[in-house]
Amino acid sequence: MPSSDKKLSVQWGHKKRAPCDMSRGSATTDGRFAYFTPSGSASVYRYEWDSEKWSQLPSCPSLDSGLVIIDRELTAVGGYAANDSTWPRMVSTDKLHTLRLWRWVEKHPPMNTAHISPAVVSTPEYLIVIGGGSHTIHSFQPSEWISTVELYHLKTRSWHYLTSLPQPLTLPSATICGDQLNVIGDYTEGYTCSLQTIPHGGKPIPSSLALSWKPLPPLPVTQATAATVCGQLVIFRGGSSVNSIHQLVDGQWVEISSIGYSRLGCLVANRSPEEVVIVGGCGVVNGLIQTVNTVEKCIITK
Numbered sequence: 158m159p160s161s162d163k164k165l166s167v168q169w170g171h172k173k174r175a176p177c178d179m180s181r182g183s184a185t186t187d188g189r190f191a192y193f194t195p196s197g198s199a200s201v202y203r204y205e206w207d208s209e210k211w212s213q214l215p216s217c218p219s220l221d222s223g224l225v226i227i228d229r230e231l232t233a234v235g236g237y238a239a240n241d242s243t244w245p246r247m248v249s250t251d252k253l254h255t256l257r258l259w260r261w262v263e264k265h266p267p268m269n270t271a272h273i274s275p276a277v278v279s280t281p282e283y284l285i286v287i288g289g290g291s292h293t294i295h296s297f298q299p300s301e302w303i304s305t306v307e308l309y310h311l312k313t314r315s316w317h318y319l320t321s322l323p324q325p326l327t328l329p330s331a332t333i334c335g336d337q338l339n340v341i342g343d344y345t346e347g348y349t350c351s352l353q354t355i356p357h358g359g360k361p362i363p364s365s366l367a368l369s370w371k372p373l374p375p376l377p378v379t380q381a382t383a384a385t386v387c388g389q390l391v392i393f394r395g396g397s398s399v400n401s402i403h404q405l406v407d408g409q410w411v412e413i414s415s416i417g418y419s420r421l422g423c424l425v426a427n428r429s430p431e432e433v434v435i436v437g438g439c440g441v442v443n444g445l446i447q448t449v450n451t452v453e454k455c456i457i458t459k
Contacts, residue, residue, distance in 0.1 A: 169453065174450050185426060186427070191426035199219070222235055235252070236249070249290065265314065268307055271291065273289050281311075282311060285306065317365060318365045341392065345375045347383075374405070402416060423435050
């Protein structure tokens with residue numbers, strides 16, 4: 158049995174509304190603002206943590222990108238071109254678009270592999286892009302999902318392959334927890350690996366790096382979103398039957414709180430070890446799947 162004194166405590170704030178319905182997509186934060194882009198949309202929204210006010214940023218040149226902060230600038234990674242007319246099989250892009258002076262520019266070199274809806278994580282030294290699809294997610298063809306993992310070294314502006322995931326994960330979500338990179342998929346699969354093999358402090362990076370992927374315990378819920386809160390791996394998910402936050406404790410998933418609204422594929426950002434905002438998601442209402450625009454903030458503490 159996991160130790161109860163390791164469980165986190167959740168204190169909920171009031172509910173508000175986002176400017177539009179949001180589900181899946183991507184989210185990131187720079188500390189002052191959180192940024193969100195819904196799946197299948199070029200729209201990008203900015204949420205100010207303190208005032209809880211929303212504003213809309215210039216539309217991104219790509220849809221279904223992974224949002225991340227690089228060098229204190231908002232960057233959209235991968236996706237597919239907003240003007241792609243090949244629906245429903247839009248082809249993925251290898252480009253990175255950075256918002257600078259209210260314009261999206263291609264500041265960084267393209268990836269080695271194109272990704273639609275990848276998971277992205279960053280550190281002060283590098284960016285890691287994980288999985289996604291070779292064509293738009295709306296086709297839902299397993300053969301079009303990829304397991305490729307790439308690292309972008311900010312100092313040398315060079316891309317390097319890491320060991321691929323053991324299997325492609327649909328709509329992956331990823332977070333760095335301590336020295337572990339954790340990746341979860343749309344269903345019950347998840348994997349973790351140590352980042353200690355990646356050189357730090359200006360050491361040269363080889364053209365490829367071997368990561369040792371290990372399976373996470375089977376996820377207790379599907380279509381969850383991963384985050385690191387208080388140094389712990391936490392997943393958020395809400396649906397017609399399960400609305401909950403789970404924490405990995407002693408190798409087991411433990412429910413630490415229920416969520417007051419259906420949140421399949423919700424977007425999650427946290428600006429401190431404790432403060433989290435949960436936006437949108439899908440719920441089942443009268444037998445129909447509906448996207449919601451509910452915003453909930455919570456404080457999660459040890």
